[in-house]
Amino acid sequence: MYELYEFDWSSIPGALPFLWQGMVVSLEITFVAVVFGIVWGTALAIMRLSSVTPLSWFAAGYVNLFRSVPLVMVLLWFFLIIPHLLESLLGFPRGTDMRLGSAIAGFALFEAAYYSEIIRAGIQSVPKGQMAAANALGMNYRQAMQRVVLPQAFRNMVPLLLTQGIILFQDTSLVYVSALADFFGAAYKVGDRDGRLVEMLLFAGAVYFVICFAASQWVRHFQKKLKTA
Amino acid sequence: AEDTLKKIKETGTITLGHRESSIPFSYYDDKQQVIGYSHELMLKAVDAIKAELKLAKLDIKLMPVTSSNRITLIQNGSIDLECGSTTNNTERQKQVGFSTTMFIIGTRLMTKKDSGIKDFPDLAGKNVVTTAGTTSERLLRKMNEDKKMGMSIISAKDHGESFLTLETGRAVGFMMDDALLYGEMAKAKRAGDWAVVGAPQSYEAYGCMMRKDDPAFKKVVDDALTRAMTSGEVNKIYDKWFMQPIPPKGLNLDFPLSDAMKALYKSPNDKAYE
Amino acid sequence: MGYNWNWGVFLQPSATGGDTYLGWMFYGFKMTIALSLSAWMLALATGAVVGVLRTVPNKGLSGIARAYVELFRNIPLLVQLFLWYFVLPELLPTSLGNAYKQSNPLAQQFLASMVCLGLFTSARVAEQVRSGINSLPPGQKNAGLAMGFTLPQTYRFVMLPMAVRLIVPPLTSEFLNIFKNSAVCSTIGLLELAAQGRQLVDYTAQPYESFIAVTLAYLIINVVVMFSMRWVEERVRVPGYLGGK
Amino acid sequence: MISIDNVSKHYGSFQVLADCTTQVSKGEVIVVCGPSGSGKSTLIKCVNGLEPFQKGEITVNGVSVGDPKTNLSKLRSHVGMVFQNFELFPHMSIIDNLRIAQLKVLGRGMDEATEKGFKLLDRVGLRVQAEKYPGQLSGGQQQRVAIARALAMDPICMLFDEPTSALDPEMVNEVLDVMTELAKEGMTMMCVTHEMGFARRVANRVIFMDQGRIVEDDSKDAFFEHARSERAQQFLAKILHH
């Protein structure tokens, strides 16, 4: 006869510093990937919408490739291939610990594909007449894009971009494939080491929920403010 | 082939692969420091490399590896040497090189003491867990086919998960390398509930993993390991990890030196069992 | 780089006898398909109900639906999977839990994976359904009610048929996601495509061949799903309605 | 037929309707006009219960709309309504648009519903379009279908909410013509519209609303010749001037 599972939360307090380190890794990846993803994603979106065919094909191919493959696979590929590339391209000494670097690169390039779709939709959500009006005032394409279309597009997109950021934060848990200790990895390792997996998983789930829920509430609030402004 | 020694000399750095929870071979203690039997032997090898290259200073970088990425990481040069709980077998020898054997295990079974399961035949028709990608998994599946035992085999992602499967009653037995089974026991909630039973189904040799066809490097590592074993130094290390209380819980594995190990320490070699 | 390419590895008999490694990959491929499709059914059914509830005037119902969506959206899939597989059976009454845990492990893994993926995705589907309904012209609901339809009839005959058409494109990407997300289920030991790929690495030590094969398999799934969803889109397109949008 | 008695409605602190009172007798045609945001649409939606209201009472054919015990669906099936943006069901063919509520609400048989549908399409001159979809018709045609769809339910009265204001100017008349004919046949109608030509030709009474109040409620002639309130005079001046 087995008994009901006995919970034992005692390994959490001692592990907090290590868990915090993991959280820092998660946040670091999220932050860099969001920033880089938005910049590169914007470039991809503009390429995709441009009338220069090779550019728009390149962007479409890039986006479709990255969106077809599971993130786990992308991270694995990056973990195994990027170190090589960087070594040969940039002359890094072999054996540099590039787990964080390659994870960030993998996330950033992967997320850029998703961001570019959001941004493309954002640009297309600006009424066509706005571009026409800017042109009619004598602005050229660059001026119209920069002063008129993109500011509105970004304003429309902010909630979606933030939501994607929250998803990205959740997905950082997948870096376990490279044995990198992000928050989830740290919780898992502590649980494994102490034989307290169930407790640590529940704890990790609760922490993620609190953070992501709070963040998505904030996005909603922000969205409402944008609407009324 | 690569010249790892040259690379180490040029960069003044060596990158070591280690495991995160292969108790007591290579794992983190509660301060996130890598410790363990294999790890200490690896450090011996590093000392030998440093001496061989006459380096005043050698930077050591540690990189945790998993059972699925360790081979690739050796091959692509991310790590130079990995000493954990990696079995030396002929398939792997096609991709990587192995040092002198540093440990020999038997694959056995962990069960709950009061479960009435004493050996492998008792498992017929039951749920049994093992860790994915290990030799035990192969043996278990083969045994199941050959003897038509009707077991349901669960392949868990890592040893921790395997033990959780056993602990929560999903499986009645956990087949794995005996030393690792004792290691898992060391972190269990109630270590006294569990027992390692059954006749060993195979013996396996753990070796340190390095790139293939790099005889100079292999020689330095092999010599260091051989020296530790024949000089009797290794007995102290063995004692420390298998006969005395170890972190994280201060449990004693109580795993006396087997005959196979005694023979190994007398005449070290790098042969794979099989 | 000192790597021995060996594509013949797929035709070798596997280490446990019986099958070839290609056979393993195919088993994983079938598992991924079976898992994803059954989870997708669950996600569509649950997501549609929850999504509709989110838009009803009744505050209690829409509140429950919203809580459901928030719960499943704000915990990483990986964590949810562990919770379903390892934690939930522990919370069942002892005898029931034990009976469950002693049952066929493959069935347990599949069930946990399917429920987890299905409910995780259902929260996203629910959001799409909600936004589809909300993006209908507000007059449509009034028009339905004004004809004398009851509220459920208005949903059934007026709003849902159009909302469903509107959300086919965004649902395509959720559908693709479910295949990709199923890769996470290898962490509880389910031998789907990604897991078989990793097994192959463990058994044959030929990582690159295995990764390339797995990546290709996902690309194929992706292309098939995209084309079939485009076919669906084409089929449900309303004549005279701009680009189906 | 329709009696609106002291009806008030607010969104939070914003008053949309303030003590509105008026009656529509059988066969009467009432035009409701007034500046944007004055509450015209809200008032007309209150009549068939599409908008709830907080105070007062509305009865249609003796049935109280605000009463929670009233079967609103049943009531609405007798009251035809035509919207500014037509609101045809875009995923159904024209004839299906006309049939669906007959089948599902009135419980008519397929044959009867189809016959009725074709008869009404004939009447608005669109029989040949029966198998097309709404998106394939012009705005004027869509609005005529919408009127036919409402008539298919054999309504006892019809409500119109700016039925021509989303139309290209060329198409306004084809819709107004259908409405005029309907009025001549004795249908009770309440129309929100700015088409003063239509009001002059067809209406019995004109109601002018401003800021949620019914400011004028007069016979057509009285309204056009000597609207009493200054607001209505200004409004008429603006509307009629160009």
Added chain:
Amino acid sequence: MISIDNVSKHYGSFQVLADCTTQVSKGEVIVVCGPSGSGKSTLIKCVNGLEPFQKGEITVNGVSVGDPKTNLSKLRSHVGMVFQNFELFPHMSIIDNLRIAQLKVLGRGMDEATEKGFKLLDRVGLRVQAEKYPGQLSGGQQQRVAIARALAMDPICMLFDEPTSALDPEMVNEVLDVMTELAKEGMTMMCVTHEMGFARRVANRVIFMDQGRIVEDDSKDAFFEHARSERAQQFLAKILHH
């Protein structure tokens, strides 16, 4: 000032403009009308190069619009354009809407641009709204701002594309009044509009388009009294009747 010579344009096989020819002299006001889809918007957008065309030539003040060597941005900065949906920049305050192109296109200084902006807001009666955002104004007010924005560039001529058709009926006149005044001051104007009252009062000539062709191009009086083509007569009958 504007000369349109034998211009044709098609999307794929669909002909939007067919051999359109007309001239607008300095100070003239031309009204363009015609049924929906007849190519009015397209024609007017061709004039400042917002739409490319495949055949023929358009010159504005002697500069050829179709010539690839022409600096279109520069040309457009001299041609004011007002759109049906105003197209103010919603993320900028009213005064910023008036300043942005002065600063970035004409390279004026901040002070000069601001002064000019306020002067024009005065002129359309909206100085007090300078710091508001477009979303906070009524449709009529927004369209007046849009006119002021175009005027801030000191255009040599103005193009209007149905400037009043998205407005509530009450607000139509406040925009037409501004346009009328502009015409009186001698601005060269090309207006697509269905406001026949405005055409009667202000236009010098009326152009009637149908299916991409200029069917009538007449003095105002000739057009209203005896339009030659049957299509134009029908159109006028429909538009003016109600």
